[in-house]
Amino acid sequence: MALFTSLSSLELRRILESAFLPDRCVCTIPDGRHMTVVISDPETRAVKLTVLGISADRLVNSRSISELVAQLRYELKVANEAAGKSTAIS
Template structure:
């Protein structure tokens, strides 16, 4: 049971549903830390793997929201790094 009265299953459901339609899997390690694996449901390509998340961070609904926001930020940054930057001239040609 987590400090805010949620079971590990309830916490997993909250975090995993926050990243739909991507495939998100939460698991607990032997040392009670949380791991989150976010991948593409069709290709299985891992977009983000975050390990060692301390359960103390999840002591409130705000902590859970902050974790989800942090993971979304990292996921967005990771996906942006994979996209080739488009110059202003290329953008104008594309829409001309």
């Protein structure tokens, strides 16, 4: 069972997945403790970023979730720049 103090895994997934719109973001927490995030192009479904093993136990408040979103946006920007694509992430 997940150890979220104030959010269910479903709520956490919804928050993270909506943070990357219009890109497609899919979050899974198969064991209730470690999250996988896959961000892809909404039209082509080409994967832009995959991050494995994010500790769901640390995502206990809005600040920790916001920090994760910021970190993932940075990693997405770096991945896009490495692929020669420019991004406009707000």
